Amino acid sequence: MTSSLSSLNASESSAPTSPAPSSIHGGPSSSSKVDRLRPQDRRSGPSGYRFSTTCATVDDPNHKDQYGASSTPIYMSATFKGLPGAEFDYSRSGNPTRSMLQHHLCQLQNCRYSFAVSSGMACLDVITRVLKPGERIIAGDDLYGGTNRLLTYLATHGGIQTDHVDTTDAEKVEQMLQTRATEHSLGQCGPIKMVLLETPTNPLLKICDLERCARAAKLYAPDAIVVVDNTMMSPYLMRPLELGVDVVYDSGTKYLSGHHDLMAGVIACDREDVGQQIAFTVNSIGNALTPMDSFLLLRGIKTLAVRMDRQQSTALLVASYLTSLGFKVNYPGLASHPGKEIHDAQASGPGAVLSFETGDKELSEGIVGATRLWGISVSFGCVNSLISMPCLMSHASIDPKVRAARRLPEDLIRLCVGIEDSRDLIEDLESALLKAGAIRRRRSSIPDGTLVSPSGIITSDQSISKLVDGMDKNKIETRGGDDEDGRLTKRPPLPASSLVVSAPGKVILFGEHAVVHGVTAIAASVALRCYAHVQPRDDDKVSITLPDLGIEHAWSIDSLPWGKVKTNDVATPAESLDEELHKAIETSVGNIVADDTARSHAASVAFLYLYMTLADRSSPNRGQSFVIRSALPIGAGLGSSAALSTCLASSLLYTHGHLPLPTADSSVAPASQTLINAYAFLSEKVMHGNPSGVDNSVATHGGALAFTRPNAARNALVKSEMASLKSSFGSVRFLLTDTKVPRDTKTLVAGVGARLKADPAGVGKTLDEIQHISDRAKDIFLSQQPAGSGEKGREAKLEGLSKLIVENHELLQTLGVSHESLEVVRRTTAERGLATKLTGAGGGGCAVTLLPDEMPKADVESLRAALEKNGFKCYETEVGGGGVAVLLDQSRNEESKEWFGKLPGSELASRLDGTAWSTA
Ligand SMILES: Nc1ncnc2c1ncn2[C@@H]1O[C@H](COP(=O)(O)OP(=O)(O)O)[C@@H](O)[C@H]1O
Ligand SMILES: C[C@@](O)(CCOP(=O)(O)O)CC(=O)O
Numbered sequence: 001m002t003s004s005l006s007s008l009n010a011s012e013s014s015a016p017t018s019p020a021p022s023s024i025h026g027g028p029s030s031s032s033k034v035d036r037l038r039p040q041d042r043r044s045g046p047s048g049y050r051f052s053t054t055c056a057t058v059d060d061p062n063h064k065d066q067y068g069a070s071s072t073p074i075y076m077s078a079t080f081k082g083l084p085g086a087e088f089d090y091s092r093s094g095n096p097t098r099s100m101l102q103h104h105l106c107q108l109q110n111c112r113y114s115f116a117v118s119s120g121m122a123c124l125d126v127i128t129r130v131l132k133p134g135e136r137i138i139a140g141d142d143l144y145g146g147t148n149r150l151l152t153y154l155a156t157h158g159g160i161q162t163d164h165v166d167t168t169d170a171e172k173v174e175q176m177l178q179t180r181a182t183e184h185s186l187g188q189c190g191p192i193k194m195v196l197l198e199t200p201t202n203p204l205l206k207i208c209d210l211e212r213c214a215r216a217a218k219l220y221a222p223d224a225i226v227v228v229d230n231t232m233m234s235p236y237l238m239r240p241l242e243l244g245v246d247v248v249y250d251s252g253t254k255y256l257s258g259h260h261d262l263m264a265g266v267i268a269c270d271r272e273d274v275g276q277q278i279a280f281t282v283n284s285i286g287n288a289l290t291p292m293d294s295f296l297l298l299r300g301i302k303t304l305a306v307r308m309d310r311q312q313s314t315a316l317l318v319a320s321y322l323t324s325l326g327f328k329v330n331y332p333g334l335a336s337h338p339g340k341e342i343h344d345a346q347a348s349g350p351g352a353v354l355s356f357e358t359g360d361k362e363l364s365e366g367i368v369g370a371t372r373l374w375g376i377s378v379s380f381g382c383v384n385s386l387i388s389m390p391c392l393m394s395h396a397s398i399d400p401k402v403r404a405a406r407r408l409p410e411d412l413i414r415l416c417v418g419i420e421d422s423r424d425l426i427e428d429l430e431s432a433l434l435k436a437g438a439i440r441r442r443r444s445s446i447p448d449g450t451l452v453s454p455s456g457i458i459t460s461d462q463s464i465s466k467l468v469d470g471m472d473k474n475k476i477e478t479r480g481g482d483d484e485d486g487r488l489t490k491r492p493p494l495p496a497s498s499l500v501v502s503a504p505g506k507v508i509l510f511g512e513h514a515v516v517h518g519v520t521a522i523a524a525s526v527a528l529r530c531y532a533h534v535q536p537r538d539d540d541k542v543s544i545t546l547p548d549l550g551i552e553h554a555w556s557i558d559s560l561p562w563g564k565v566k567t568n569d570v571a572t573p574a575e576s577l578d579e580e581l582h583k584a585i586e587t588s589v590g591n592i593v594a595d596d597t598a599r600s601h602a603a604s605v606a607f608l609y610l611y612m613t614l615a616d617r618s619s620p621n622r623g624q625s626f627v628i629r630s631a632l633p634i635g636a637g638l639g640s641s642a643a644l645s646t647c648l649a650s651s652l653l654y655t656h657g658h659l660p661l662p663t664a665d666s667s668v669a670p671a672s673q674t675l676i677n678a679y680a681f682l683s684e685k686v687m688h689g690n691p692s693g694v695d696n697s698v699a700t701h702g703g704a705l706a707f708t709r710p711n712a713a714r715n716a717l718v719k720s721e722m723a724s725l726k727s728s729f730g731s732v733r734f735l736l737t738d739t740k741v742p743r744d745t746k747t748l749v750a751g752v753g754a755r756l757k758a759d760p761a762g763v764g765k766t767l768d769e770i771q772h773i774s775d776r777a778k779d780i781f782l783s784q785q786p787a788g789s790g791e792k793g794r795e796a797k798l799e800g801l802s803k804l805i806v807e808n809h810e811l812l813q814t815l816g817v818s819h820e821s822l823e824v825v826r827r828t829t830a831e832r833g834l835a836t837k838l839t840g841a842g843g844g845g846c847a848v849t850l851l852p853d854e855m856p857k858a859d860v861e862s863l864r865a866a867l868e869k870n871g872f873k874c875y876e877t878e879v880g881g882g883g884v885a886v887l888l889d890q891s892r893n894e895e896s897k898e899w900f901g902k903l904p905g906s907e908l909a910s911r912l913d914g915t916a917w918s919t920a
Contacts, residue, residue, distance in 0.1 A: 051108070051236060052305035058298060060103045063096065072100045074295040092286045098294040104301065109235045109248070109268040113275030115282050116266050116289035116297065120231060120251025121146050123265035127194075127227055127247055129281045130274065133159030134190035138176055140167040140208070141406045142201035145395040147229070148402075151196075161190075164406075167197050168206035168339060173213045177220035192221040197245075198229040199238075200343065203355045203390040203414040204407075205330040207339025210346055214244035225274055231255070231381070236308050238347040241270050247278075252289075254381025257300035258307050262293045307383060307419055309663050311352035314425060315417040319354045321426050325439055329356045335891050349664065352417040353380050355390070357409050358438055364389055364411040366436030373420065373428035380416030385425055388414050423657075498535040498894055499655055500887035500912065503646035503680075505529065505632040506639035506698035507736065507848055507879055508839050509801075510777045510808050513752045513815055514770040515692040518711020522725065522777050523694050524704035524879035526736070530630040530643035531912060533893075533900045534651045537623035542615075544607045545627040547901045548634060551600040553589075555608070557622050561588055565612050570658045573678040577609075577685050585609055598744075599635065603628070606686040607648055610679055614652040626651065627901045631909040633873070636738045637840020641745065642695030645683035650676045650884050662918035664888055673920045676700050676884055688746045690753065693720050702883025702920050706778045713764075714771070725781045732798070733851035735829075735860065736875045737836075737867050739821035741844025748841040752815050766811050773804045773811075780804075794853070802835035802850050809837035817842035821870070825849070828866050832859070851876070883920035887912065 043050055049057060058072060065073060075096045080088040088094045098116055105114035117123055124147060131137070131154075139151060141164040154160040163180065165172045173195070183189045195217045199208035214226045227247045228240040234255040240248045250256055252264030269275045282288050289297065312333070319331035332343040333350030343350065358364045367387075368376055374387035378394045388394060391403060391410045403410070417425065433439045504525040511521030537543065543554035561584035568574065585608045589601060607626065615622055628647065632640040650668075653659045659672045668676075680696035694707040697720065704725040710717035756763040780800050809826065812818055822838045825847040829836040839848040851860060864874045887893055892915050900908065 054107050055236075055304050056302045058100065058104050058302065060100055063100060063103070072097055072295060072298055074291050076291050091291065092288060093283050095288075095291050095294070097291040097298075098289055101289070101294040101298045101301075104298060105235075105266055105268060108301070109239055109241060111241050111268045111270040112272070113269040113278065114266060115278055116252065116264060116294055117282060118265065118287045118289060118293075119263045120229075120249065120253060120265040121150060122287045123249035123251070123267050124150055124229075126267065126278055126281045126285070126287065127225075127249065128154060128160070129285075130225065130277055131158075131160050131193045135160055135193035136180060136190050137162040137194045137196055138167075138173065138180070138192055139164055139196040140198055140201060141165060142168070142204050142206055142408065143198065144202050144229075145390075145397040147196075147198075148395075149397045162196075166206075167208045167213060168199070168201065170209045170212040170216070174216040174220075177216050181220040192217075192224045195221070195224055195226045196229070197226065198232070199346075200232050200332055200339075200351065200353075202232060202353070203330075203395065203412060205332060205337075205353065205355060207332060207337075207343045209342045210240050210245060211243045218244070225271075232351050232353055233347050233349075234304060234308060234381075235268075236305050237312075237349045237351060240346075241268060243346055246271055246274055251381075252297050253379060255304060255308060256381075257297050258303060258381060258383055259296075259300055260379065260382040260384070262296045262300075264289050264293055264297050266297075308349070308352065309666070310419045311417050312349050313660060313663055314419075314422040315352040315354055315415075316350065317422050318415060318417055318426060318429065321429070322354075322356050325433070327356045327358065330354060353414065354417070355412050355414045358411050358413065361389075361391075361411045363436055363438055364413050365392075367432050367438055368413060370432035370435040371428055372431075373424055374415070374432070380414075382416070383419045385418035385420055386416040388416075390414050498533075498897070499651055499661075500531060500533050500893050500896055500900075501647050501650045501654070501884065502529045502531045502887075502912065502917070503643040503650070503699040503884045504639075504702060504881060505643050506695055507734065507846075507877070508637075508694065509848065510804060511770055511774045512838075512840055512842070513749065513812065513817060514767045514774075515694050515707060515709060516690060516749055516752070517756060517767055518709055518714035518717075519767050519771045520706050520708040520774040520778070521692065521694045522704070522706055522774055522781070523698050524725075525698050525702045525881050525883060526632075526638060526877050526879055527881055528630075528632040528638065528875070528877070529909060529913075530628065530632060530640060530647050530699075531900070531908065532644075532647035532651045533627045533629075533897055534655050535625055535897060536621060537625045540623050542608075542611055542623060543625045544604055545625070545901055546600050546603060547627065548630050548905065549597065549600045549603075551597070553600070553604050554625075555588075557617070559588065560608065560612060561585065562612065562617050565617075568613065570614060570653075571675070573675065573682065577682060581612065582609060582686060585612070602641075602687045603644060606645060606683040609686050610645075610648050610652050610683050613682070614649075614656050614658065614679065616656065624655065627897075629900065629905055629908050631905040633738045633740075633846070635742055635744070635845065636740075637745075637838070637842065637845030638736065638738075639695040639699060639840065641687050642680065642684055642691075642699040645680040645687070645696055646676060646699040646884050648683055649679035650886070653679065654886065662886055662888070664916070664918070667918055668884055668886060668920040673700050673884065688749060690749055691745075697722055698883070700884050700920060702881060704781070704880045706774065714767070723778075725778065731878060731880070732801070733853070733855070734877055734879060735849040735851055735863070736839070736877055737825045737847045737849065738873045738875070739819070739825065739844050739847065740871060740873065741819055741821045743819070743841060743843035743845055745841040748817050748843045752817065755815060763815070766814055770808060770811055773808050777801060777804050798850065798852060805835040805837045805848075805850055812838055812842060819844045821872070822847050824870055825867060825872065828870075829863065832863060834863075882917075885917040885919040888916045888918055892916075 078091050088096060101116050102114040117126060137160060139162050151162045155162060163176055165176045167173055180189060180192050184191050197208050197210060197213055199210060210228060217224050217226045225246040228245045230238055230240055230248045231251040231254050248268045250266050252266045257264060267278060269278060316333045319329050319334055323329045323334060331350060331354035332340055368389055371387050374385045377386045378388055380386060390412055505528050506523050507526050508521055508523045511519050515521035541554045541556055545552040564581040564584040585605050589604050628644055630640050632638050632643060634640045653676060654661055662668050677696055677700040680700055681693050684691040684696050692709045697707055698705055706723040706725055708715060708717060708721045710719060780797050818838055821844055826836045829849045834849050836847050836849040839846050867874055
């Protein structure tokens with residue numbers, strides 16, 4: 001042992017982690033409520049990355065590897081040579097691999113001290129050594145068995161007593177603190193020196209209000225340290241230090257490592273006095289983490305956020321599935337959880353552990369024993385899913401009488417969800433529930449035509465959302481239930497069964513019509529959107545309600561022409577329409593709603609085409625009701641059909657489990673966008689015959705795009721090219737004028753196609769000229785402003801765009817797609833020196849006018865009045881917002897059905913736009 005270690009003075013110990021305190025506190029302040037709600041969005045550490053980036057980026061500028069190794073080397077060395085004072089001398093006190101891990105943990109938890117020790121229990125051992133005999137602890141009554149065992153040991157061997165209270169009731173914690181403080185002041189007991197909290201509790205998943213308990217501790221026992229076991233959440237979902245807590249520990253064996261291939265514990269602390277004390281203890285007792293395990297833990301942490309996202313979203317499905325069967329489920333992700341509000345305020349996700357009761361201990365044993373995929377094991381946080389009975393396993397060390405007193409049900413089953421396919425997990429669980437007799441099929445009520453595999457197990461190609469939705473009513477009842485109908489008919493809100501999505505309309509600035517024939521179009525999303533609300537129907541019908549057109553259609557699902565549907569792999573969408581299916585749907589829609597208007601007919605056929613392509617006929621959950629609303633003017637050239645198509649495609653893909661729902665902190669994934677866009681394009685083809693795909697691409701991806709479709713005569717593309725246009729000169733003001741003159745995109749597009757066929761050279765030349773316009777416009781958008789050109793540079797660019805607008809409109813006139821109403825707009829604006837062109841298919845519909853930066857509001861208003869005098873409607877709009885979006889708030893999804901179909905479009909939009917969406 002080297003001389004620096006022979007002294008066990010805390011201040012000389014090299015156990016604390018390496019970064020200088022100042023470098024860790026690079027992140028934003030911890031006091032803001034908003035910050036706290038979304039810790040994964042917070043930037044931390046000197047590099048200022050967000051959480052998942054920091055997870056994957058292991059870097060300590062003060063400890064660069066001599067060879068530039070990409071992965072932290074494992075320093076398998078007990079000793080390090082050198083004179084006293086060197087940074088490392090003996091691995092118990094400090095080891096470079098462990099130092100790197102501890103540095104990384106400091107970055108993730110935004111704290112100054114981090115310690116990696118041999119297990120989660122070792123953490124508690126180290127932390128409780130701060131206490132002296134006679135001092136007291138307040139802890140929860142729903143604790144992990146190991147924690148309980150150590151606290152009992154401290155009481156019998158160390159004279160440190162613990163008061164167990166229900167820490168999920170902050171008032172009880174406050175009362176206990178007050179009582180003990182009074183007793184201590186009267187000399188009746190020792191001081192409270194530690195308050196030990198855990199939330200959600202294990203295994204009952206009850207919620208403790210950390211901030212309130214920490215505040216109470218500071219009030220009644222200012223010398224006590226507030227300690228939180230954060231293993232259930234991991235630093236990704238919760239960072240208790242930011243809630244007023246002094247010390248946090250995690251069993252690193254769980255989510256941090258994620259693979260159940262090591263044992264570790266990590267302690268985080270930001271208080272210097274406590275940090276130094278812990279450093280002293282770790283060094284003294286020698287339980288610091290080995291270099292090999294430090295390496296493994298560091299590796300595991302890199303994927304913490306992605307693992308947790310996946311595990312958590314599956315846990316929500318499993319919890320909903322079990323709830324739908326009638327089991328009492330404990331999971332803070334469920335709207336019914338009593339502590340949800342507090343949990344949501346202090347953590348940013350419900351985690352991936354849940355528990356449920358069956359009502360019978362033997363039955364629970366039967367279920368646990370019958371699972372195959374769910375491993376029977378203690379612990380959690382692993383990539384593999386685990387099932388256990390806490391009373392027989394993780395909590396067996398607690399006296400049964402104590403367990404009973406703490407209301408820990410003997411039949412409780414704990415599920416720790418891993419990263420496997422959620423369908424396999426639910427199928428395996430269902431099979432175990434059936435085998436154990438916890439549920440059984442209600443064969444008599446399976447609807448005609450519903451296919452159930454001979455084994456009685458739902459086949460794996462069925463989507464989880466359908467599986468989950470249909471469990472209760474159609475197939476299964478809980479044990480002991482008779483065939484009483486309606487016994488389980490009250491279903492809880494299910495994550496994927498009711499959903500709200502939205503997509504924006506678009507404005508084509510240059511290149512409409514020509515884009516159909518391979519010319520580049522410049523288009524951008526607008527702030528007006530279409531919205532779709534989906535919920536299950538239990539009458540075996542599928543329906544579409546179009547309140548904007550005053551239409552509702554419902555079809556008995558069996559009456560649809562299913563014989564024409566070809567088996568398809570949803571992940572590889574067809575590029576062209578299946579004309580046979582299209583025709584068959586046209587016929588049946590025509591038959592069913594003979595008095596249909598052309599508009600609702602088109603929307604209905606497109607809807608059924610996508611429904612029949614994406615829904616599974618054999619699913620018991622095939623019944624669905626769709627309500628579509630648009631804040632966009634319909635049929636005016638602003639892409640209402642593409643926004644509708646994108647809403648239909650996304651809602652069907654999500655509710656039928658073809659796409660994972662985005663999580664609270666994620667946007668609609670690029671791969672999801674691609675699939676949504678492909679199906680939206682098919683719907684557009686149903687509605688418009690030969691669309692270019694620009695509208696649905698903008699509705700799906702959002703932003704501003706230069707879009708070019710493959711066309712052998714014009715370009716060498718094999719698939720549509722989309723170049724994102726980020727204007728180098730800020731936003732541009734546009735006025736959209738809806739002439740309210742109805743027109744039909746399909747007919748107008750076909751008309752231009754016919755002209756091209758009749759006069760390939762003449763129309764071809766027009767197309768070349770439009771291509772040239774789009775190219776110039778693209779250059780203007782993308783070109784950097786010459787240095788020092790300032791306002792002048794911007795003015796020149798806007799002038800350039802105005803010229804192109806005028807030219808493009810003239811060319812569209814020659815293609816025969818203008819209309820007198822559009823010419824009125826053009827003239828009215830030209831009188832004021834403004835450039836206007838039609839946008840979209842023309843023939844009526846909308847015109848777009850470029851507004852100069854300096855145009856006063858009053859002038860815009862007078863222009864608007866002049867235009868609206870003709871019966872037109874004007875919108876001043878921004879362009880380039882987000883694409884397809886999914887409403888994340890499940891309760892909002894449920895609640896909105898009350899007013900979704902009733903409110904005026906603009907009011908509906910303002911109600912929905914203010915809520916939490918995940919957007920492309
Ligand atoms: N909210 C809606 N309700 C019903 N149908 C709609 C809605 N939005 C769009 N549509 C469908 O889209 C068609 C309009 O498409 P289109 O003529 O291309 O004009 P736009 O430029 O608005 O997309 C309508 O005729 C109708 O079939
Ligand atoms: C005319 C066209 O270029 C745009 C159609 O726009 P809208 O349907 O009028 O919104 C056709 C297309 O690109 O598919």
